[in-house]
Amino acid sequence: MPNNIVIIGGGESVFEGSIEIGLQGLLKDNFVISCNTAFHDFESTGVCILDEILISNFKDKLNKQENVITSKGSNSNRHLEKYYEIESYKSHLGLTGIYALSLMNKLFRHANIFLIGFDFCNGNYHTRNEKLRQLEITKNDVKMKVNPSSNRNVYDLSELEIKQIFDEIPIANNIYNVNVHSKIPNYVKLTWNQFFAFVNTHHKSQQYHRSHLKILLQKAGYSQKP
Numbered sequence: 001m002p003n004n005i006v007i008i009g010g011g012e013s014v015f016e017g018s019i020e021i022g023l024q025g026l027l028k029d030n031f032v033i034s035c036n037t038a039f040h041d042f043e044s045t046g047v048c049i050l051d052e053i054l055i056s057n058f059k060d061k062l063n064k065q066e067n068v069i070t071s072k073g074s075n076s077n078r079h080l081e082k083y084y085e086i087e088s089y090k091s092h093l094g095l096t097g098i099y100a101l102s103l104m105n106k107l108f109r110h111a112n113i114f115l116i117g118f119d120f121c122n123g124n125y126h127t128r129n130e131k132l133r134q135l136e137i138t139k140n141d142v143k144m145k146v147n148p149s150s151n152r153n154v155y156d157l158s159e160l161e162i163k164q165i166f167d168e169i170p171i172a173n174n175i176y177n178v179n180v181h182s183k184i185p186n187y188v189k190l191t192w193n194q195f196f197a198f199v200n201t202h203h204k205s206q207q208y209h210r211s212h213l214k215i216l217l218q219k220a221g222y223s224q225k226p
Contacts, residue, residue, distance in 0.1 A: 002031040002209065004112045004199050005104055005173075008038040009097035011119030013179040021192055023116075030199050031209045033104060035096040038117070039065060045209040048100040050088075055079045066210045067217070069103065077225070084222050102169050107216050112198060113175045114190075120162055120183040159185050 006027060008014060017023035024042055034044040036054055039061070046067035049055055055062060055070070059079040062068055070077055072087040088099055097118055104113055157165075166186040175187045178195045214224070 009117035011117035014117035
């Protein structure tokens, strides 16, 4: 059972960490759950992805990932060769980060869960890389579609509203938000230095973590499809 679980969301603090402190290299042997397209930039133990357009556009790369997790009953699964189909516990406003946090909180007990890119501020990490993504898609002669995301108004929520959203997730682990400026008031906020004091120890190889996640998912009653 891993002591530390890192969930990478879509906030701009991911971009800040990647550029300023080489986050990708520092996390490569940790238990990392990437949300949406973060798997492009981080060695991932598992990938949580709900958006059908993203799955369709990046299906070739997703099919090379060992543990892809998506929501139950979604048409997006037709693009994937192998995946885990799990019901949306608390996928409020269609946010994959909340879905991933809810799932990890169910699978684990008494671990440290670190949230990166859970900012709830204006701006999105993925949009900073949009030009690179567009170039890659164009090379493959795939036309990028604009997704009218259901979370487009999420940055306008008050701290109280945000707190109420995250209060719906039962806490079974120690949850930390690695962004002192995040609008999410529910969890202890850490600086980058405080975060690395945790994750620079007690980690194993990425392949070990991937195998361990498969075992946990199977024990929870989820088998890889098809």
